[in-house]
Amino acid sequence: MLAYSRGDASAFETLYRKHKDALYRFFLRQCGNQALAEELYQEVWMRVIKARETYTHQAKFTTWLYHIAHNLLIDFFRKPLEQNDEDTDAESIPANASNDPDVILSAQEKIERFRVQLKNLPREQSEVFLLKEEAGLSLEEIAQTTGESFETVKSRLRYAVNKLRLSLESDD
Amino acid sequence: MKKTDDKQLEDYLQGKDGVSPAYDQLGQEKPPADLDERILLAARRAIAGQKPAKKAIPYQAYSIAASVCLMVLAATLFLQNEEELTGADIQSRAIPVMDSIEESAFQLEADFIQPAPAAAETQAAAPAPTAAQAQAEALQLESQEASQRVVTEDDLAAQALEAIENANVQGAAATGLQVFSQEQVSALDNAPQTAQTTAAALPPYRASAESWLAEIQRLQAIEPAQAAEEIRVFALEYPEMDIEAALEALNTALENN
Numbered sequence: 525m526l527a528y529s530r531g532d533a534s535a536f537e538t539l540y541r542k543h544k545d546a547l548y549r550f551f552l553r554q555c556g557n558q559a560l561a562e563e564l565y566q567e568v569w570m571r572v573i574k575a576r577e578t579y580t581h582q583a584k585f586t587t588w589l590y591h592i593a594h595n596l597l598i599d600f601f602r603k604p605l606e607q608n609d610e611d612t613d614a615e616s617i618p619a620n621a622s623n624d625p626d627v628i629l630s631a632q633e634k635i636e637r638f639r640v641q642l643k644n645l646p647r648e649q650s651e652v653f654l655l656k657e658e659a660g661l662s663l664e665e666i667a668q669t670t671g672e673s674f675e676t677v678k679s680r681l682r683y684a685v686n687k688l689r690l691s692l693e694s695d696d
Numbered sequence: 697m698k699k700t701d702d703k704q705l706e707d708y709l710q711g712k713d714g715v716s717p718a719y720d721q722l723g724q725e726k727p728p729a730d731l732d733e734r735i736l737l738a739a740r741r742a743i744a745g746q747k748p749a750k751k752a753i754p755y756q757a758y759s760i761a762a763s764v765c766l767m768v769l770a771a772t773l774f775l776q777n778e779e780e781l782t783g784a785d786i787q788s789r790a791i792p793v794m795d796s797i798e799e800s801a802f803q804l805e806a807d808f809i810q811p812a813p814a815a816a817e818t819q820a821a822a823p824a825p826t827a828a829q830a831q832a833e834a835l836q837l838e839s840q841e842a843s844q845r846v847v848t849e850d851d852l853a854a855q856a857l858e859a860i861e862n863a864n865v866q867g868a869a870a871t872g873l874q875v876f877s878q879e880q881v882s883a884l885d886n887a888p889q890t891a892q893t894t895a896a897a898l899p900p901y902r903a904s905a906e907s908w909l910a911e912i913q914r915l916q917a918i919e920p921a922q923a924a925e926e927i928r929v930f931a932l933e934y935p936e937m938d939i940e941a942a943l944e945a946l947n948t949a950l951e952n953n
Contacts, residue, residue, distance in 0.1 A: 528743070536739040540732075548727040562731055569735045573742045638718045657719050682705045688715050689704070 525585055529576040536576075540569065543589060546658040550593060553654055555600075556643055564600060568593050583668065590659050591669045594651065601647055634692055641691035649684040652677055905934055905942075912939075913946050 527535035547568065551561035571592050582588075642650060655666045667677045707713045901911035908930055915923035927939055 528739070531743045533740045533743055537736055540736065540739070544732065545724065545726050549725050552725055553722075562727065565727060566731060566735060570738065573739050576742070635718060635721050639722050642719075642722075657716065678705070682701050685705060685708045685713075685715055686701065688718070689708075689713060692714055692718055 525572075525576070525579050526581060529579050536573070539585065543586065546660075547589065547593060550590070550654050550658045551597075553642060553658075554597060554647065554650055560600075564593070564596050567596055584665070586659055586661065587665050587669050590655060590661070594670055597647075597651065637691045638688060641688055645684050645687060649680045649687075652680045653684040653688070656681060902933070905930075905937065908933075909939075909942050909946055913943055913950075916943075 525535070525539060528539070548561065548565050551564045552558065555561045555564065568589070572589065642653070645653065651670065652666055655661050655669060656663075659669075661669060663674060663677050663681070666672075666681075667674045670677065672680075704713070708715050899911075901907045908926070912923050912926045912930065915926060930937075930939060
């Protein structure tokens with residue numbers, strides 16, 4: 525990032541290609557809408573480009589990048605609900621699987637259930653889980669990114685993991 | 697319950713449960729390619745519009761430049777001082793060499809000097825021939841025998857000393873004409889500190905017997921050889937004086953004080 529701030533365009537491209545997929549899925553998993561995810565995703569990188577002149581290496585770049593993403597998500601979720609037009613087409617709960625406990629869930633259905641459960645997690649819990657899975661941050665780094673305490677982060681992650689694990693258990 | 701929850705969380709963090717693998721199966725979605733291009737283009741345009749960043753000059757370059765400047769400055773000052781010293785130094789160390797012109801002048805000067813009486817006595821009580829006369833005789837003889845010889849500084853000094861010793865100078869300012877040539881005077885000035893008693897170059901301590909003895913006493917402690925030379929010349933000046941007794945008296949007076 526420092527190299528990019530000094531005018532090295534290839535340095536930015538290196539950073540971008542390293543983090544772009546994980547950051548994109550971070551937004552996609554939480555927004556449930558591809559267009560919205562792309563919009564937030566692009567906004568993050570525009571802010572990174574704009575911040576090149578004042579960037580100082582005070583934290584790991586990943587932590588700094590997802591801190592920007594976190595702030596954008598907060599701003600997004602503060603908006604009135606009618607503006608958050610979530611497309612549930614891809615994230616709808618399979619009716620058969622959720623309503624028939626006697627059905628042995630196939631692997632694919634388990635994954636779908638998992639996906640829905642992830643989407644239905646409270647925003648704070650899903651964010652912590654995704655920062656762990658996509659960004660690869662530690663609990664301490666997640667706390668730094670979100671501005672929360674270590675114990676709060678740990679608690680949220682515990683709840684998220686438990687719920688997701690339950691979604692994977694097949695019901696006989 | 698809490699312990700079970702912590703255990704389950706620990707298993708998850710260590711990758712021992714199925715949550716992470718299940719998440720990986722959700723898919724590896726990627727941003728569209730055109731979105732990538734838009735972002736990269738924006739990044740390139742952002743730095744294209746800014747002034748080229750000044751390439752940081754390593755601190756080593758600054759230190760090297762400073763060292764070079766200091767070295768140049770030191771060399772310049774050294775060379776300037778060297779020139780000043782060299783010019784004056786050469787002058788002071790110039791060895792007068794008698795060439796034909798100087799030799800002629802020397803001869804004329806020697807001829808001008810009144811010749812000493814033929815019977816120059818060396819008795820201690822009797823009035824001795826003047827230093828000028830003795831020197832004139834010596835110089836004339838020397839000029840006849842070595843007219844083309846290159847006279848070194850040491851030779852001139854030796855001539856003067858020999859003339860002094862043979863003349864039995866009284867110590868007072870000699871009358872008459874100047875005895876030595878300019879080269880001999882310079883040689884005497886540069887010669888080692890031996891007896892240089894001449895009318896024009898009398899050391900201050902030889903102004904009186906007392907001061908001379910005091911100087912001899914001083915030299916005996918630090919320069920015995922020079923003290924011996926002074927004693928010899930003193931004896932020529934004051935042949936009637938018992939030098940040893942005088943020095944012993946001085947030592948006794950010093951001890952009492």
